[in-house]
Structure formats: structure tokens, C-alpha cells
Amino acid sequence: MKLKFVKRINTLKDSIFYSLIHYNNKILGFGRKKYNSNEIIQVELNNSFDIIETYPNSIKGEDPRCFCYKNELYVLDNYSNKNIVINYKNKTSIPLNLKGKNRSFFSHNNLLYFIDYIKPFTLKILDVNTGKISDVSVVDNKKNLEYRGGTPGYKNKENEYYGYGHRTYKKDEVLKHDIFKWIIYFEKNKLPRIEHFDIEQPQNSKNICDPTSVIEIDKKKYLITAESVKPWFCKQDYVTNVYEIIE
Secondary structure (H helix, E strand, C coil), rough: EEEEEECCCCCCCCCEEEEEEEEECCEEEECCCCCCCCCEEEEEEECCCCCCEEEECCCCCCCCCCECCCCCCEEECCCCCEEEEEEECCCEEEEEEEECCCCEEECCCEEEEEEECCCCCCEEECCCCCCCCEEEEECCCCCCCCCEEEEEEEEEEEEEEEEEEEEEEEECEEEEEEEEEEEEEECCCCCCCCEEECCCCCCCCEEEEEEEEEECCCCCEEEEEEEEEECCCCCCCCCEEEEECCC
């Protein structure tokens, strides 16, 4: 698998972590308004990934993920240790009451699952009506907290879901975030299991390269990333890139 650079999205200066989704025949994007703020802005894009409208209202939160469940759009406020799932339409909030961040949500068999950790694999179910969180028994794997979440999960084939996360480590004292791919398998009469795959990093990607979302346009799949040279919370060039996913 390779990632082919398509373009940089012309985003608001100092804004970062735009997550894209199809909703109501539009391409919507949710991003952090500024690298050191706790405010999520909303934009609309065309099929060429140009921002054509910036909405006036914002949502409290940072590093948003967005996903649909039962035809409802939800936005995840990814504030560390205080993750909140927000219903886009009625603005109701569901606090997760869990430590950590970077959860990946996906719908399977009419239930809303989310990955709590990649390694060890920890899977849970969220009831959006009550806020109850249930543990799911899984095939566990060895602990390696370098592997962290990124995009929501997307259906790959029957009983199989994929997404992209970021591996966090240091090389020559430089912080790196590398993209990796994960796949979850729900096999008959077996516990769910996960596999992850290190992939070749895009040639023009920055040291910090966080995958935020996957979106399909004209039967092509694109990965959206949030990138920078240095860790966040400082003045620098914050980049939102689009890569075509070449299988």
C-alpha cells in the first residue's frame, strides 16, 4: 500500500487536525481552530478539497474525529482524559469517562464500537442513549503504547474494518509520528482480533504526521493528515494534506 500526495488543503492559518466526512450530500470538515486552542471549527469542502464555506458556530474541543452511526453524525472531542462524543444535530454530549485519548469509532452489527487501545488491543461498545460503556472480549496482543489511534474505522468487507493510526517515537531526539494501518476482524465463533501494518511514509510528509480521516470521492479513497515539523503548541507551519490511498 502507498500514499500518493494529492494536495495541501488551504486551511485557516494556525488551524490543524481537520477530519472529513460525507454528510447530507456535503463534505464537512471539523478542525482545531488553533494549535493551542480548545475550539473546533466547521468547514464545507468541494470534491477538489477546496474549502468553500466556513461555518460561524464552533464546538468546544480539540483534534476532532467525526463518524456516522444510525444516520446520525457525531463529533469526538479528543481532549486528553476527557473525551466527549457530541451529537452534531441536537448537540447532546456523551462523556466517555475514560483515561487517555485517540479513540477510533465504527459501527458493527448495529452497535457503536470503539478501539480504546491498539496494543494491547482494547475494544468497547458505547450506548449513545445512556452513555454506558461495555467491555468486549478480544484476542489480546502485546503492549506497545507507541501505537495510537487516528482515524475512525471504515468497513473493508463483511465483518472486517480498517483505519489508520500514528506510531509515536523519537529518532535522533526528534519526535516522530508515523502512519500505520490497522484491520479488525470479527470472525465467526472467534473473538475479535486486530492486526497492524507499518507502511511506507509519504515522501513529503512531516515529522509529525497524524492521520485524521478517510473519505471516498469518485471511487477513490483519500487519507487526510495533520502535519508539522515540530511538536504542537508552538508557532510553526501547520499542514493539512490529502493523499490518495493506492492499494
